[in-house]
Amino acid sequence: MKTGHKKKVKAPLTVEQKIKRRNFISFGAFFALGGGAAVGWKWLLDAPEETPGITGGTRAPLRRALNKTELFFRNFFSNNHLVKTYDKERAAKTPRVNSLIGIEDDEAFDIANWKLTVKLNSLNTQHITIDEIKALPKTEIVYDFKCVEGWDEIQHWAGVKLSDFLAHFKLEEQAKKQYMGLETPNKAYYVGLERDSVFHPQTILAYEMNGKPISMEHGAPLRLIVPVKYGIKNLKRIGNMSFSDSRPKDYWAEQGYDYYSGL
Amino acid sequence: MKVIKEKHSFLMRWTHWVNFPVLTIMIWSGLFIYWANDAYGISIFGFSLIKFFPEWFYNFFHIPQRLAEGMAFHFLFMWFFFINGLLYILYTIFSGAWRELLPNKKSFIEAWQVLLHDLHIRKTIPPQKKYNAAQRIAYTAIIVMGIGSVITGLAIYKPVQFYWICWLCGGYHFARILHFTLTIGYVFFFLIHIVQVILAGWNNFRAVVAGFEVIEEPHALKQELVVPEKTENSDENRS
Numbered sequence: 001m002k003t004g005h006k007k008k009v010k011a012p013l014t015v016e017q018k019i020k021r022r023n024f025i026s027f028g029a030f031f032a033l034g035g036g037a038a039v040g041w042k043w044l045l046d047a048p049e050e051t052p053g054i055t056g057g058t059r060a061p062l063r064r065a066l067n068k069t070e071l072f073f074r075n076f077f078s079n080n081h082l083v084k085t086y087d088k089e090r091a092a093k094t095p096r097v098n099s100l101i102g103i104e105d106d107e108a109f110d111i112a113n114w115k116l117t118v119k120l121n122s123l124n125t126q127h128i129t130i131d132e133i134k135a136l137p138k139t140e141i142v143y144d145f146k147c148v149e150g151w152d153e154i155q156h157w158a159g160v161k162l163s164d165f166l167a168h169f170k171l172e173e174q175a176k177k178q179y180m181g182l183e184t185p186n187k188a189y190y191v192g193l194e195r196d197s198v199f200h201p202q203t204i205l206a207y208e209m210n211g212k213p214i215s216m217e218h219g220a221p222l223r224l225i226v227p228v229k230y231g232i233k234n235l236k237r238i239g240n241m242s243f244s245d246s247r248p249k250d251y252w253a254e255q256g257y258d259y260y261s262g263l
Numbered sequence: 264m265k266v267i268k269e270k271h272s273f274l275m276r277w278t279h280w281v282n283f284p285v286l287t288i289m290i291w292s293g294l295f296i297y298w299a300n301d302a303y304g305i306s307i308f309g310f311s312l313i314k315f316f317p318e319w320f321y322n323f324f325h326i327p328q329r330l331a332e333g334m335a336f337h338f339l340f341m342w343f344f345f346i347n348g349l350l351y352i353l354y355t356i357f358s359g360a361w362r363e364l365l366p367n368k369k370s371f372i373e374a375w376q377v378l379l380h381d382l383h384i385r386k387t388i389p390p391q392k393k394y395n396a397a398q399r400i401a402y403t404a405i406i407v408m409g410i411g412s413v414i415t416g417l418a419i420y421k422p423v424q425f426y427w428i429c430w431l432c433g434g435y436h437f438a439r440i441l442h443f444t445l446t447i448g449y450v451f452f453f454l455i456h457i458v459q460v461i462l463a464g465w466n467n468f469r470a471v472v473a474g475f476e477v478i479e480e481p482h483a484l485k486q487e488l489v490v491p492e493k494t495e496n497s498d499e500n501r502s
Contacts, residue, residue, distance in 0.1 A: 058335050073421060
């Protein structure tokens with residue numbers, strides 16, 4: 001090796017130099033990471049909206065996150081986890097009416113001719129009358145109804161347990177599919193429910209509220225009460241029922257809300 | 264002579280600064296959610312003092328009609344809030360840093376003295392280590408509040424699956440009130456924190472970015488040689 005190249009002997013850093021150096025590194029990293037965070041945030045804010053389909057109305061990366069989070073929290077779902085129930089006296093005398101989509105926009109609706117239409121397969125449908133449904137064992141529930149908006153209200157509903165209904169009308173084979181789709185007779189409002197929630201023991205097809213037949217604005221003659229979901233899934237005035245392995249259309253999932261919306 | 268004194272660990276600084284934007288986003292998106300049912304306020308004897316929140320506030324921050332968007336942001340950034348907080352707590356437990364953080368027996372009396380000192384009522388301040396007694400209480404409280412936000416948040420988010428958490432929080436309705444109140448608490452903490460940081464000055468602020476403080480230390484040895492009559496007392500007075 002050549003020895004002509006003289007190695008510089010570094011003097012130990014003074015305290016001042018150390019301070020300067022550490023300030024530079026730390027604040028450099030601080031502002032670089034801060035800038036990176038700002039760029040990341042801008043990217044998220046400007047992210048394109050998802051392609052409208054079964055879900056819609058929210059930024060694509062946020063929808064992916066919602067779906068992933070949903071899958072994670074579904075691990076905690078159990079049919080043994082029951083919503084808290086109350087005494088009948090606690091129930092609201094005049095329950096809140098929050099939305100009339102699929103009801104007020106259907107002037108042609110005639111309750112006397114109502115029948116529940118169940119799509120059995122691509123060819124066959126089954127029609128079920130309200131009397132047939134009322135003939136089944138009645139299940140009552142007084143629980144805290146929760147709206148996605150953030151309000152909650154103790155309400156008293158009665159009807160047939162959805163799992164009883166499916167068993168009685170021999171729909172168990174269809175119900176093995178992953179999802180149930182429900183819609184109003186005019187198809188203006190529609191929801192999708194995954195199988196777990198369909199078979200939750202507190203999920204009912206309700207025809208009574210506070211011991212009386214459900215009023216029109218609360219979804220007469222038959223509505224869904226699914227306490228493991230926000231109110232947006234509790235479809236009023238059920239017209240059609242169907243089963244599928246892919247997610248059925250869901251009114252609020254198309255408007256940026258989580259498809260699962262489970263509690 | 265200037266001396267570099269290590270103050271805050273890398274992990275403490277990192278989690279502190281990650282938490283700042285994440286909590287801001289959580290509060291921001293939380294407002295979108297709260298707006299949809301803005302039921303809370305403070306009233307005394309039926310006389311409404313404060314309504315959370317007035318129209319001008321919502322309009323100023325463009326809050327109205329963004330519930331779905333707020334939920335989407337909230338349910339993504341909750342993960343970062345949780346993971347970051349968990350990192351800090353685990354670090355604090357296993358590094359032993361909790362010894363300098365948690366209030367002890369003397370802290371509550373001392374914190375009062377710190378308060379009097381900060382308000383310029385009292386001249387001296389009780390001797391302190393990394394954090395003074397008031398800081399110990401405040402910084403421990405904010406961690407407890409963070410845990411509270413996660414727990415009450417879970418209670419509202421999955422009140423049926425986590426029914427026992429919901430029960431622990433006094434039910435769904437009350438859990439939402441707690442979750443909201445904690446958020447108001449963060450805002451108050453933030454305001455006081457900022458004022459205190461400004462008053463404490465550059466050296467203190469730098470420690471939370473760079474990790475160290477620069478302290479002025481007397482040339483103890485030399486001084487002893489030059490002025491041997493200086494006693495320990497005079498040194499104490501200087502520090």
